[in-house]
Amino acid sequence: MTEMLPELDQRVASALQVDGRAGPGRIAAALRVSARTVTRSLSRIASAVRVVRVPDPRHGLPATTMLRIRVLRGRVEVIADALARRPEVLFVDVLAGGEEISTVVVGGRPELPTGQAVTSVRAYSVMHVFSDAADWRTGLLTPEETAALTPPAPTLRLEPDELDTRMLAVLGTDARIGSADLAAAVHAPESTVRRRLERLSVAGLLRTCVVADPRVFGLTVDANVWLTVPPGRLDDLGRRLATSPLVHGVLATTGETNLMAAVFCRDLPALYEFVTGLHDVPAAEVTVVGGAVMRVGHRPG
DSSP states (O other): OOOOOOHHHHHHHHHHHHOTTOOHHHHHHHHTSOHHHHHHHHHHHTTTEEEEEOOOTTTTOOOEEEEEEEEOTTSHHHHHHHHHTSTTEEEEEEETTSSEEEEEEESSOOOOOOSSSEEEEEEEEEEEEEEOGGGOOOSOSOHHHHHHHSOOOOOOOOOOOHHHHHHHHHHTTOTTOOHHHHHHHHTSOHHHHHHHHHHHHHTTOOOEEEEEOGGGGTOOEEEEEEEEOOHHHHHHHHHHHHTOTTEEEEEEESSSOOEEEEEEESSHHHHHHHHHTOTTOSEEEEEEEEEEEEOTTOOOO
């Protein structure tokens, strides 16, 4: 069973949400604790919290589709695992009830198993990404602490070359890897890797995402809220939801619902409070995630 982290460890993990490559000294200065305290905390949470590098979907994301796939009971796990192994699939959730899979796919729609296992498919094209998992913040840091940890705005336009691309691929599995280990992984001199890291950082290409079970923050309910929003309110509501510490992703889509918010809540009453706080929304469907098969930074072997 996943246990909730102590408050200090939650705050250190929250600091990594702001800048996943921040060192202990920088985190300590922002949180006003000792560097030794932060180092010990980072060691404690290493098995529960990972940091990976992710691209920004608002900067040239290919055509993306969200699928809701109804599957016969008994076949859900097989199909969900098969989808999670496909490179174009970004995440796979099995919704509570065990007969529906929710997944996001980059590029063309994946080939689904034939036969009678899949009973229906609803496809929604993603028109706009207001926020994704890398934008999620727990809300446990003060604005001043967040500002102290926020990386500078990009000042360089850069097209990654072959070495940059190899480095980014390694950082995509461990964004906190040291320069020496990264150099060994990409077979390049450490001095070169250090310079490349600095250049990638200045170009804003080292965007990171904290990968953790939400229960380590005391959040036991993972849900998707599918909203029908008047077109004139879509942008405003999407932007406002993206700033909520409960929301870890907001997408504007085509289809009978046009806005999807992925939320983490402490319990079902908190989810109820979130949903009933959505004023002037004509319709909303709430689905609870029964199991996260694949999320950013994790793919089955």
